[in-house]
Amino acid sequence: MPNMPKAFIAAAGRRRALQGLGAGALGLALPGLARAALTIEIIGGNSNQIPITVLPFGNEERYKDQVGQIVLADLLRSGWFRLQDVGSIGKPPVEPSDVDWRQFGTRGASNLVIGNVVERSDGKLAVRFRLMDVAKQSQRTGFSYTVGVEQLRATAHKIADVLYEELTGEAGVFSTRICYVVKGTDRFELQVADADGANSDFILAHREPIISPAWSPDGSKIAYVSFERRKPIVFVHSLADGSRQVLANFEGANSSPSWSPDGRQLAITLTRDGVAQIYSVAADGSAVNRLTNSQSIDTEASWSPDGRTLLFTSDRGGSPQVYRMPSSGGPADRVTFEGNYNVTPRWSPDGRSFCFIQRNSGRYNVAIQELGSREAVLLTDGRNDSSPTFAPNGRMILYASEHNKRGVLAAVSRDGRIKQRFSDTGGNIREPAWGPLFKSR
């Protein structure tokens, strides 16, 4: 590759990583019908948005998944960017040497993304992109990926991740996945979709309820609670081959699975010894160990990112509140104090705060609180918001809400400024869980 610009050579490591991602995506060939795609509507944006101009990639119109369009949609949907439209410019440039800097400068472009899709002799596609700084008339970053045509969409998300990180300083989450439960009439489906709601498919469908899905830290498995045997039982479901195993099926209720950060064990809630208590269990279902010893409901454990501490819900003080204890069990201290209903704590990925559901004047909303502070900040205003789940970069919180009396997914940024609503054509959507960042090997 004698004419290959430096950045393209530097991208070799990433190219391998992307191929790894492709294999993962192929492994996710899930059984069942394709589902109606969720669409995301932004209902509030950051006041200080970064201007972005993404030109159509060369040849992208030849393929169903048009890379430039997907990249732009990802960035705009995040709420952190605003489209800097440059009007009609004729044939869009695909190489730095084609860029008419004066033209883009006078039309207000500052962050310009160009790229192209080139079919190679072996049938694979070379997707290249560059982020150009118009003021400096230079390239800020740029990579090349060699992929199959079926990976164009995943590649576009990967490009959006690189751009997001370059321009905001935090990891992008466009390549991540989410899962949620769709409740139809007499049918519950556990669905997995891309973070933008595309490619949704179900991994489990049953007449009986499914709740509390939880991604394993490596994204390869989902633990959940299924009532298919007419009582709540915890299963672990492998996404690669659809195989699954019972994690906990004791007398009474088995529920609330939560993976430890190293993926070796889970915290679960059992009622086998009486009232709901928290236990740890190895990922293969062995070594069940009781962690709480109260006469009250203890449930909804959430691990700190360092694995040392659990947040959980307990009504030991007379009303359900959030408590904290060592992950091996031991004394617990209360961490929420406002109001008489604070539940479903979820630790933020940076470990500094947690989100939860708080009842205020009969409404149930997502709130966030710094660890060590006693003050909660209310983020949402729905009637019955529930099941909050952090994006793996900690910027957004996905949760279940209601719109026109139907269950919908919504998301809010941790500062409350950006609000998104996901919609679907049918069914009630509930119990979302945001998957982990895809770890490159």
Place this chain on the structure above:
Amino acid sequence: MKKLILLMLAGLLVTGCATQDVKEQDKAAVEQRDLLEAQRKAEEEEARRKSQLSREQEEVNRRLDEERRRAAEEAAKAKSDAEIKALASPSVNSSSLDPRSQLKDPSSAVFKRSVYYDFDRYDIREDFAPLVEAHANLLLQNRDLKTRIEGNCDERGSTEYNLALGQRRADSVKRALMVLGVPASRIEAVSYGEEKPKATGQDEDSYAENRRSDIMYPGNE
């Protein structure tokens, strides 16, 4: 515990034999004595605990027997009353004691199956005590009958907290039935949390309808 002590003891004896040092042997012997003493004490403690437990168990059994006897007497009395009634009025079907027909009979005390709760509560309200008693009697009169208590919650708040609350509700009915003499082995208590709302409205009446335990008789209704 006992096994562990014996194992340690065996280990000590081996060590004791292996060493040529008399002092060491003496020390081992002292340790062995101490261990034997500890073992004896542990055994005594265990025996004391066991006898205490069995006394408690006897007391519980006695009370349960008493309750069962009383319930059986009541049942027999109810039965003879019903038989007398049946003789007196031929219109009353003599099979009315069959649990299936009782459960289907709108005038029967066990026709109603639902116990309702206040918000975030799981204690059985006084107004539902007669209903629970009626079902206890039905179960005491029909020794083959099994029941399944399903606890439910309204849709507001946490799915998982509601699942735990629903279990408490189902367990509260199970405990009440057990106090009335129904053996635990014939009662299954499960929670559906907020997952199976009977009323789908978003108002207090619907929520109240969904804060409920249902006393079910799978295969008999």
